[in-house]
Amino acid sequence: MAFLSDTLARVKPSPTIAVTQKAAELKAAGKDVIGLGAGEPDFDTPQNIKDAAKAAIDAGKTKYTAVDGIPELKKAICAKFKRENGLDYTPAQVTVGTGGKQVLYNALVATLNPGDEVIIPAPYWVSYPDMVLLAGGTPVFVEGPMQTGYKITGEQLEAAITPNTKWFIFNSPSNPSGAGYNRAELKELTDVLMRHPHVWVMTDDMYEHLVFGDFEFCTPAQVEPGLYDRTLTCNGVSKAYAMTGWRIGYAAGPQALIKAIGKVQSQSTSNPSSISQWAAVEALNGPQDYIADSRAAFERRRNLVVAMLNEAEGIRCPMPEGAFYVYPSIAGCIGKTSAAGTKITDDEVFATALLEETGVAVVFGAAFGLSPNFRISYATSDEALTEACRRIQDFCAGLN
Numbered sequence: 128m129a130f131l132s133d134t135l136a137r138v139k140p141s142p143t144i145a146v147t148q149k150a151a152e153l154k155a156a157g158k159d160v161i162g163l164g165a166g167e168p169d170f171d172t173p174q175n176i177k178d179a180a181k182a183a184i185d186a187g188k189t190k191y192t193a194v195d196g197i198p199e200l201k202k203a204i205c206a207k208f209k210r211e212n213g214l215d216y217t218p219a220q221v222t223v224g225t226g227g228k229q230v231l232y233n234a235l236v237a238t239l240n241p242g243d244e245v246i247i248p249a250p251y252w253v254s255y256p257d258m259v260l261l262a263g264g265t266p267v268f269v270e271g272p273m274q275t276g277y278k279i280t281g282e283q284l285e286a287a288i289t290p291n292t293k294w295f296i297f298n299s300p301s302n303p304s305g306a307g308y309n310r311a312e313l314k315e316l317t318d319v320l321m322r323h324p325h326v327w328v329m330t331d332d333m334y335e336h337l338v339f340g341d342f343e344f345c346t347p348a349q350v351e352p353g354l355y356d357r358t359l360t361c362n363g364v365s366k367a368y369a370m371t372g373w374r375i376g377y378a379a380g381p382q383a384l385i386k387a388i389g390k391v392q393s394q395s396t397s398n399p400s401s402i403s404q405w406a407a408v409e410a411l412n413g414p415q416d417y418i419a420d421s422r423a424a425f426e427r428r429r430n431l432v433v434a435m436l437n438e439a440e441g442i443r444c445p446m447p448e449g450a451f452y453v454y455p456s457i458a459g460c461i462g463k464t465s466a467a468g469t470k471i472t473d474d475e476v477f478a479t480a481l482l483e484e485t486g487v488a489v490v491f492g493a494a495f496g497l498s499p500n501f502r503i504s505y506a507t508s509d510e511a512l513t514e515a516c517r518r519i520q521d522f523c524a525g526l527n
């Protein structure tokens with residue numbers, strides 16, 4: 128009898144964590160490495176949020192809390208949804224977990240049965256397919272190619288829906304492509320979903336605040352109120368307030384689903400950290416200047432990286448609407464040989480050769496379900512980005 132479960136055998140370890148580890152190893156061995164793999168803001172958590180956490184500790188708010196969140200945080204989340212998304216939720220419709228990741232995972236565990244299908248647009252955040260597999264469901268991929276800005280169309284969504292479809296996972300702006308759906312593009316998808324009342328929507332709005340230029344963020348239940356009763360609107364403080372280590376994510380949706388998610392959490396991890404919850408109350412209720420400041424910095428870096436990558440031979444990099452990622456195509460590099468003699472057969476080989484020959488760590492596109500591409504996280508300093516892009520340009524110039 129095998130010791131490890133069959134379910135585990137279907138799941139891959141996170142490739143983004145693997146790249147980060149490999150870059151750290153090379154760095155430890157003395158190599159000059161620029162890591163563009165990690166998906167977290169390089170800014171510090173704002174001081175008012177840290178102070179709120181310290182105050183919570185001093186006030187003894189250090190015990191178990193309600194499993195799915197303290198009332199004060201649920202109230203702050205309801206106010207956020209009203210203020211920023213025009214969505215009305217009551218605290219009983221809100222759940223808080225240990226990061227957005229746990230909320231999404233618990234929702235899948237709470238709802239999927241064998242045979243249930245989950246539609247995931249590709250390129251996708253690496254965790255979606257494996258979370259679906261761990262929860263016993265079947266991921267179904269729909270490709271959004273570079274030509275459509277890495278977005279899928281209503282027609283493609285319609286074609287992927289079957290009687291077994293349970294969820295459609297939607298992520299805009301997207302990790303890894305940065306693609307953001309405007310209202311008309313999203314309406315095209317919600318119109319399709321209105322014709323299929325058995326399909327539920329899990330929207331991952333984690334990068335909501337990181338949108339650039341005149342792009343306006345919108346979320347499915349806002350664009351199509353008819354979907355409100357079958358939409359789980361997920362969000363969190365990790366990316367919006369540089370709080371990745373604090374581990375607070377949240378979601379709102381129909382009360383029965385919220386209760387089911389809480390049931391999974393009650394028998395697995397219980398409440399998210401009490402101190403982090405109080406910090407999140409301050410993040411949502413306190414001054415919001417950090418958001419505009421970080422958005423301006425990320426927009427400047429996006430423009431820098433896109434311009435420099437498009438000057439690299441064989442690379443094409445569309446301008447994404449948001450998040451802090453770009454997802455250039457390396458179609459023009461495939462089949463060539465690097466200066467050190469590596470034949471570039473696919474994007475994984477490209478990323479490995481780039482790391483070994485130039486010290487720039489990126490994540491290969493196959494990890495996100497759309498190739499041949501790579502992902503750069505530009506959540507690092509302008510100087511590091513400029514140097515990394517210069518090395519990428521040199522690497523590409525050396526291909527023949």
Ligand SMILES: Cc1ncc(COP(=O)(O)O)c(C=O)c1O
Pocket residue numbers: 166225226227228229252298301302331333363364365371374375376
């Ligand atoms: C699209 C997307 N959703 C969810 C998460 C998870 O966020 P959290 O840190 O709140 O678990 C991430 C983190 O990288 C992400 O990129």
